[in-house]
Amino acid sequence: MTWYDSFLQQLVDGLVLGSFYALVALGYTMVFGVIKLLNFAHGDLYMTGAFAGFGGLSLVSGFLGAGWLGIFVAMLLAMLAVGCLGVVIERVAYHPMLGAPRLSILITALAVSLVLQNAALALTGGQYTAFSTDLGFGGISLGNLFLSYNQIVLVAAAAVLMIALELFVSKTLYGRAMRAVSIDKDMCRMMGINVSAVIAVTFFIGSGLAAAAGTMAGAYYGSIWYFMGFLIGLKAFTAAVIGGIGSITGAMLGGLILGLLESFGTHIPFIGSEWKDVFTFSILILVLVFKPTGLLGKSEVERM
Amino acid sequence: MDKHSPPTPTDVDEHDAGRAKPRHPLQKLYAAFESPGRRRALHLTILAILIVTPWISSQYTTVILTNALLYVVLCLGLNVVVGYAGLLDLGYAAFFAVGAYTVGILTQQFGVNFWAAIPFALMAAALAGVIIGGPTLRLRSDYLAIVTLGFGEIVRFTARNLEITGGASGLSHIPEPSLFGWHIDSSIDFYYVFVVLAVLAYIASQRLFDSRLGRAWLYVRHDEDAAEAMGINRVATKLAAYVTGAIFGAIGGIFFSVNLGAISPESFSFQQSVLILLAVVLGGMGKIPGVILGAFIVVLGPELLRDFGTLRLLIFAVLLLLIMLFRPSGIWPEKRS
Incomplete structure (x- = not known):
């Protein structure tokens, strides 16, 4: 295998990984945009989404099969369920806290994360659950480069979701309201925008995207467990920061960049794959220290 | 912000500060402990209970209480930050x-005496505090968290x-320390070591709270810019909090490692x-x-709920979430403002 083929293979792996990061990062960045909250429970919504997708697949696999169609329907069900869960979480836990000190809101988010994790732990007993599908291992060979159909479909699905989101935010009325709320909530209220509804929609979409990523990751990697959301939550946050938190395009870009960095970074001599996570968090710290606004974020004066 | 005024760092304190008389039953209970005489009586009672407990309870209880006291030290350290x-x-x-690792490595792999290893562990922790604090303390609060x-x-x-550091399995066979011929090895021995540590951490926290540095922290917490205008070096003050917290944490870790005899990542x-x-x-x-109450709840709570599997x-x-929703400034909030 020449270095060129190896390069392409890393590129493909990085894109797959980056798609997951980007989908999860979008939820972080959207929620941060509208209510300036770091939703620590977001990684756990991804985990919940994986379990919801698993449940959805066992519901529909009887008549649709566990192939692409079944997984697609299961993913839609998971997005719907987890989207609603996200709205409920916002209503129950975050909404009453919006006037409280910043630290209290962060802790509440941590508590929500613990509730979701421990609920999944109690339901599964901490075991890995096999996410079995009928997806094959077929693919296209281009020279020495091998692209599995799963990878292609996954990256394409992620791209479709992200394009749909971009269109929603830039073209629709609710998208415009969402952008307005992220700039000035009080002014929006005066203009007759239903801010609570906009926040609810934001949570619905952000959580739904995390669930989509969770279902796809479950189907792609073949197993799910209650703690799967923690590390990807941190990494997706890193991706959101790299792209500039609050910026939707930035989150997509940050996710892909982080996926590629991890994929290539682990093949640099001296940085073995066991240092992959150290590498990622070092990037996070470096970006926050030297360019806290990220690639596309706007600088903002701290209001506390 | 919905239905509320914009959040400010002082919200916690203002919540309770303006009230002359405690109205809430919990507040009445807390107020009962605020006078100096009663406080001293309370200190002595608690100390007596701590000393007697291992003799009248099972070894299991002693081990759990030791863990709770470890958390008291760690929580008081984090409380500074x-x-x-x-x-x-x-x-x-x-x-x-x-x-924990500095002491583990020095005693187990280099045969350094436990007490001689302590200063190195403290220096390592202080250094870690400076390394992480130095470049990051200028960041906004939630970025700092991340x-x-x-x-x-x-x-x-x-x-x-x-x-x-022993990789994923960590270090084991960390030797137990001895002090003037007293070999500290049983669970009761370690219980008393942690009683002493918790008391020291308590006194140090109280002294820090009342000190000039403690007031500087209060000022920086409430209004960084005003504090800076008054001549308080913002970054140095925050760094001092970090390093102090790091040292408390390291002390907890040092004794945690010899208590268990094994540590893993x-x-x-x-x-x-x-x-x-x-x-x-x-x-x-x-x-x-x-x-301190929080430390005991966090350690004893899951133990008391053990029947629920x-x-x-x-x-x-869920209980934590409910407490955050209904008492966001904690069970026993600080009033100084």
């Missing part, structure tokens, strides 16, 4: 790990990947940091008795 200086630290377990989280994970992954996970932070917030940030952590998490 979060409660006094108002800096959210989500990677506090890193300092705990630095203390940086500390990232730092905590870096420390854990590093401990897992290096050979000197998983003892210093993000969950550990979160648990310590939850204890601080639950009890009441900045309020010493509140923080796998559901106990879930019940515990």
Whole structure:
């Protein structure tokens, strides 16, 4: 295998990984945009989404099969369920806290994360659950480069979701309201925008995207467990920061960049794959220290 | 912000500060402990209970209480960072790990005497405090939280990947210390060691709270810019909080490692940091008795719920959420403003 083929293979792996990061990062960045909250429970919504997708697949696999169609329907069900869960979480836990000190809101988010994790732990007993599908291992060979159909479909699905989101935010009325709320909530209220509804929609979409990523990751990697959301939550946050938190395009870009960095970074001599996570968090710290606004974020004066 | 005024750092304190008389039954109970005479009586009572307990309870209870006292030390340390200086630290377990690993490596791999290794562990933790604090303390609060989280994970992954730290399985057979011929090895011995540590941490926290530095932290927490205008060096003050917190954490880690005799990277996970932070917030940030109460709740709560099996952590998490929703400034909030 020449270095060129190896390069392409890393590129493909990085894109797959980056798609997951980007989908999860979008939820972080959207929620941060509208209510300036770091939703620590977001990684756990991804985990919940994986379990919801698993449940959805066992519901529909009887008549649709566990192939692409079944997984697609299961993913839609998971997005719907987890989207609603996200709205409920916002209503129950975050909404009453919006006037409280910043630290209290962060802790509440941590508590929500613990509730979701421990609920999944109690339901599964901490075991890995096999996410079995009928997806094959077929693919296209281009020279020495091998692209599995799963990878292609996954990256394409992620791209479709992200394009749909971009269109929603830039073209629709609710998208415009969402952008307005992220700039000035009080002014929006005066203009007759239903801010609570906009926040609810934001949570619905952000959580739904995390669930989509969770279902796809479950189907792609073949197993799910209650703690799967923690590390990807941190990494997706890193991706959101790299792209500039609050910026939707930035989150997509940050996710892909982080996926590629991890994929290539682990093949640099001296940085073995066991240092992959150290590498990622070092990037996070470096970006926050030297360019806290990220690639596309706007600088903002701290209001506390 | 919906239906509320914009959040300010002083909200916690203003909530209680303006009231002359305590109205809430809990507040009445707390107020009963505020007078100096009663406080001394309370201190002596608690100390007496702590000394007597291991003789009248099972070994299991002693071990759990030792763990609770360890958490008292760690929580009082984190309280300096979060409660006094108002800096959210989500990677506090890193300092705990630095203390534990420094002593573990020096005593077990280099045969250094335990007491001689302590100063090195403290220096290592203080250095870690400066390394993480130095470049990041200028960041806004939630970014700081994430940086500390990232730092905590870096420390854990590093401990897992290096050979000197024993990799994923960690270090074992860390020798037990002796003091003037007293070989500290039974669970009761360690219980008393942790009683002494917790009392020292309590006194140190109280002294820091009343000190010039303690007032500087209060000022920086409430209004950084005004503090700076008054001649307080903002970054140095925050750094002092970090280093102090790091040293408390390292002391906890040092004695944790010899108590268990074995440490592994998983003892210093993000969950550990979160648990310590939850204890601080639950009890009441900045309020010493509140923080101690929080430490006991966090350790004893899951033990008391043990009958519920796998559901106990879930019940515990839901309780935490409810407490945050109904008493966001903690069970025993700090009033000084």
